[in-house]
Amino acid sequence: MDRTELKQKICAAIDQHREEIIALGEDIFRHPEMGYKETRTATKICEEFDKLGFSYQSGLALTGVMAKLKGGESKVNVAVMGELDAIIAPQQEFADPVTGAAHSCGHNAQIAAMVGVGYGLKYSGVLQELSGDVTLIAIPAEEYAEIEYRSQLKKEGKITFLGGKQEFIKLGLFDDVDMVVMHHLTVPSLLENGGLAQAGGAYNGFTGKLVRYIGKEAHAGGAPHLGINALNAAQIGLAAVNANRETFQDKDHIRVHPIITKGGDLVNVVPADVRIETYVRGSSVSAILDASAKVNRAFKAGADAVGAQCEITEIPGYMPVEPDKNLQQLLYENYCALLGEENVLFDHGMMGGSTDLGDLSALMPVIQGRTTGAAGISHNSNYSIADKEMSYIVSSKALAMTVVDLLCDGAREALRVKEEFRPIMTKEQYLREWGQLQ
Ligand SMILES: [Zn+2]
Ligand SMILES: [Zn+2]
Known part of the structure; x- marks a missing residue:
């Protein structure tokens, strides 16, 4: 079978099973769960894989599920991934009444698209014609949320990283994956x-910081000379951060936006415990680490100025996403074939938000395309699924067609993607240099 025929067959199989794919997407939309707690959603996916006769592993990084499907040959392994988690939007129509979780980022459509690819591969007979394996992955905890809960999981030794893809990297679950394609739903x-x-x-990527200035309490009116004023230290620290801004270059998209979360205890006591939180955002790892070092230096300078102490706790962030241009081109062509060239954009430019797909993009080729299909505002209570065809079926077909492109003809395209990819770091470097910030 040639490439066109393979794509027609896989799309026809997806069409034949459209009711099941849509039902899955809608069911998950109505049963949202927060990151690392997606047990019901994971069970649904296991049931789908059972129905499809796929063997799989579950309970990965607490809730992840993974099925590796063998192609006719196994020259390369392409993962199709969907994210399991919801966000908090308690007023949303199908928000969980207890947790407030809602699928207002549309990750339910990613799961439907990933399983949709499974239906396409299973019922088209295409898998045997491919020269590579396809791994279907349902991954936990993309949204950077419920930090306290996840920090507790970390303390209990249940996870090491707050993001699910980060944790999968750490657990070695991507070790035999060569590249990742995925979908994200969007609003028009x-x-x-x-x-x-x-x-x-x-x-963009980011790293977070908790800054604590420790001074010495004393009577603010009667004996301030006996105290060390941590608020003065913090003010100098913030001014010192601002003094570094002229060294940030436009190309790096650096954003540093601190807030004071505690400024003192009582007005007639010299403040001895002052706290600041900040993110350092940027478009490359080197730019983030460079700016982060300047910010730390500046905060410490505030403490030095008045003889206070400054403790900085680095909190986990996500790396910038570098989309793989070869994968992007293939996905673009498939969206064009499905929707017409005039309706498809190649690139969205730099986005201010962050995702842990960035961490993966430093190690292997990844692409995340977006289809419209939702209505309202992302991460808002008014978010809804407006177009099931776009949300679940077009998204399934575009990913399935991209898998065919990659793995037909002796996996020529996939091998080229792999060959031309330049990793930003190795997994070992990642765990050492970025992971140590965790
Ligand atoms: Zn989101
Ligand atoms: Zn999202």
């Missing part, structure tokens, strides 16, 4: 010119 207003789909783009 996020695509310029009324487009229907978009093949990918870059996202």
Whole structure:
């Protein structure tokens, strides 16, 4: 079978099973769960894999599920991934009444698309014609949320990283994966010119900091000379951060936006415990680490100025997303074939948000395309699924067609993607240099 025929067959199989794929997407939309707690959603996926006769592993990084499907040959392994988790939006129509979780980021559509690819591969007979394996992954905890809960899991030794893809990297679950393709649902207003789909783009990364100034209490009116004023230290620290801003270059998209979360205890006591939280965002790891070092230096200078102490706790962040241009081109062409070239955008430019897909993009080729299909505002209570075809079926087909492109003809395209990819770091470097910030 040639490439066109393979794509027709896999899309026809997805169409034949459209009711099941849509039902899965809708069921998950109505039963949202927060990151590392997605047990019901994971069970649904296991049931789907059982129905499809796929063997799989579950309970990975607490809730992840993974099925490796053998192609006719195993020259390369392409993962199709969907994210399990919801966010908090308690007023949303199908929000969980107890937890407030809602699928207002549309990750339910990612799961439907990933399982949709499974239906396509299973019922088209295409898998045997491919020269590589396909791994279907349901991954936990993309949203950077419920930090206290996840920090507790970390303390209990149940996870090491707060993001699910980070944790999968750490556990070695991506070790035999060569590249990742995935989908994200979007609302029409996020695509310029009324487009229907978009093949990918870059996202900022970030690291977070908790800063604590420790001074010495004393009577603020009677004996301030006996105290050490931590608030003065913090003010100098913030001014010193600002004094570094002229060294940030436009190309790096650095954003540092601190807040004071505690400024003192009582007005007639010299403040001895003052706390600041901040993110340092940027478009490359080197730029983030460079800016982060300057910010730490500046905060410490505030303490030095008045003889206070400054403790800085680095909190886990996500790395910038570098989309793989070869994968992006293939996905773009498939969206064009499904929706018409005039309705598809190639790239969305730099996005201010962050995702742990960035961490993976430093190690292997990844792409995340977006289709419209949702209505309302992302992460808002008014978010809903407006177009099931776009949300679940077009997204399934575009990913399935991209898998065919990669793995047909002796996996020529996949091998080229692999060959031309330049990793930003190795897994070992990642765990050492980025992971140590955790
Ligand atoms: Zn989100
Ligand atoms: Zn999302």
